[in-house]
Amino acid sequence: FRFGHTNNLEALISNDELAKDYIIGVTSMSMFILGLALLWFIVIISFKCAGQKRVGFLAGRLESPAWQPSLPPIEECLTEDDDENISTHMPIGHHASSGPENFSVAGTDLDQEKQEKKFNRKALMVRVVFVISGICVMISGALFYSEGVTSFVNSLNAVQYSLLIVENTALESRNLTLSALEAKHNLVSGLNETISETGATFCQGSDQIATEIREAGQQLVSDINEMSSAVDESLKSFSTDLMKMANMASEMNENLQTASGFFYALIAISIVIVVLICIMLAVTFFSAKDISNCFTKCVTCALIWPVFIFFLTLSWIFTTLFLVFSLAGSDFCFKPDDIVLAFLNKNKDNFDSLISAMLIYYVSGCNIVPENLNDITQLIAMVKSMLAAANDLADNIASDGVDDVATSCGLDKAAATALQNGVQVISVVSQDLEKLLGSFKGIISCQNINPIYTSLVHDATCTEAVNGFNWLYGSCFALCICAMTMITFRAALYPVKRPELDQTGLSAPLLSSKNGGH
Secondary structure, eight states, X not given: OOTTOOOOTHHHHHTSHHHHHHHHHHHHHHHHHHHXXXXXXXXXXXXXXXXHHHHGGGGSOOBOOOOOOXXXXXXXXXXXXXXXXXXXXXOTTOOGGGSTTOOOOHHHXXXXXXHHHHHHHHHHXXXXXXXXXXXXXXXXXXXXXXIIXXXXXXXXXXXXXXXXXXXXXXXHHXXXXXXXXXXXXXXXXXXXXXXXXHOTTSOOOOSHHHHHHHXXXXXXXXXXXXXXXXXXXXXXXHHHHHHHHHHHHHHHHHHHHHHXXXXXXXXXXXXXXXXXXXXXXXXXXXXXXXXXXXXXXXXXXIIIHHHHHHHHHHHHHHHHHHHHHHHHHHHHHXXXXXXXXXXXXXXXXXXXXXXXXXXXXXXXXXXXXXXXXXXXXXXXXXXXXXXXXXXXXXXXXXXXXXXXXXXXXXXXXXXXHHHHHHHHHHHHHHHHHHHHHHHHHHHTSHHHHHHHHIIIIIIIIIIIIHHHHHHHHHHHHHHHHHHHHHHHTGGGGSOOBOOOBOTTSOBHHHHHHHHHOO
């Protein structure tokens, strides 16, 4: 199908000289089919121009051979004067019927009958081929819908469903990152408020209680600052890229929705062709009965042929497109993961965060592990460490009591209460942040995303879509071939054309021969 050109779809992604070679290869067979259709049309037109005498029914009409009736005996053709001359010169007992001068051609009837039977067999053959081709067109149209369109619509629905899952997953992940960023902001705000009310070290005393509170507070501040920087570095860019991915999935879904409308239009075209075939078969029945009137002529010339040829031309164009999609789909599905990985590697600069590496990770079946995959895990570990520090500090303050903390840290009771409340708020927010990050890690896990990719690429695309395109191409190509055969044998649509007879019952060719010879 490629006429020596490459079938490596990765060449198209690499955008080098092989890309041109691939495009030429995948379209060369389509151009060959279009050339075949054009040549067939030219041959049909040439037969029409050559006329019925040269190519017979291929010119578009069935014409019966000239009927030449047997001549009567010479006695019936002679005048009275001729009778007298014959009686004078002919010996007695000699009969006109016994000599070579007898113009009766008794054998002509047998020859004429043989020619008539041969012509009838030819007319029957033309009509049978026409009817069988019409039935094959209807069968091809039925397969086009039942196998091709149905498979592709199922694939389209599966792809749209997978893209919807991708969009929802991306939006949910983005919402989790935004919630985590907000929780981090609340955490830092709570820390700053606590520091402003109690001082930078939380506690100014020198006894054991003050030392424990001060050390725990310093550890908590360090953990919060480290966690804050890590969250900003990881999740802010993640949030932007996840929104970009959700928008891409939404746009692809909208484009696929437009494609589904295109295939419904194809269904309408196939229905129109089937209806035209039914009308043609009905007209063929009338023509076989030698029924011809203004209605049948109008339907044939003004309705059937213009509409039929127009939709047949569209069908040839769609056949070439389906062939291109079928070949490209087969090339893609030969090694889909490698092609998707090549595409992602080429376009990884379009994403600013870890998400490019994560996509490659998902496509590879969790084999190509990104270097920064542990960022989220480390972030969760930081939050756990921060939560432990906050809980330790809260436990120390709770066990010592607000009054003892105020005395040991040199704070008034309001400041000591603010310290206790601030540490409790930090502890609660830290727990919420840990849950958010845990949920985010679960959503973006390979075990969760890889099945979506497998359903989208391997099942919907490489199983349903390619199978659908193969059926669409095969049925559409068969429809076009059978329809072209109907045009070639279009003489079946018209009644048999018979030579005109004069009042004596002689056909025009015979009259010319008789009048010209003496």
